[in-house]
Amino acid sequence: MTVSPQSTIQQELVDFLHSRTKKVWEEDTDLFASGGLSSLFAMEIVVHLEKTYDVSVRGKDLRLDNFRTVTSMATLVRRLQGAGDAGE
Template sequence: MTQVSGLQAEIVEKDLTEYLTAKIRTEIAPDDDIFATGLVSSMFAMELVVHLESTYDIAIIGPELKLDNFRTAKVMTALVLRLAEDD
């Protein structure tokens, strides 16, 4: 089990999957590409940035602000853990 700064990967991934499912009102899996499916727009990515920053007390700036970092709950989990580790 990965744990960084008190965050556990499994918990972050579960929370993000539940958040995404609630926001887009469609059941998704951690590996589902929410942008490729057409379920969300690129504008939703900015909402995700705000959600991740406020929920996990991280700053997503510069090169981290690429769409590929927000495609799946699994990828977002890796981003959160990486940025939390840097703090």
Template sequence: MSTPTTQQDTAAIRETLTAFLEQRTKTAVAPDVDLFSTGLVTSLFAMELLVHVEQSFGVQVGGADLTLDNFRSVDAMTALVLRLRGAGDE
């Protein structure tokens, strides 16, 4: 049985991701900023971000989900985590 995603879940994921990015980049990060076009995230750091997302939220990112677009912003990563968590509820 699946439980509906709450705004609290979304806010907690967004807060965790933002804190990690700000700590690693030493820069304030808005949830909708493009992390790649601003240069805050390089392809090497993207791999670290992938590991952080998987370990912090207990999800597995692979296949069609393993794209830069899913890691382009805090909002995109939050949506990815919520989607992956929902896929496991079936």
């Protein structure tokens, strides 16, 4: 499996969030605290990550902290792609 660069994943996620919310998001903004994510939208993001990056998000990986920021989501994707133990 190809491991995507962190910066590439982050930019793609910022673009995805912008396309869905019409807001500009910083990579370290707490998406839940700022009202950017609901539990339903978080599940949409899980599906997006799985389809876009060919990863499977299951079990302990579904923790809110893995989806709190763009950076944390990118770290999760890289770990699931086999880039190491980042974000555990």
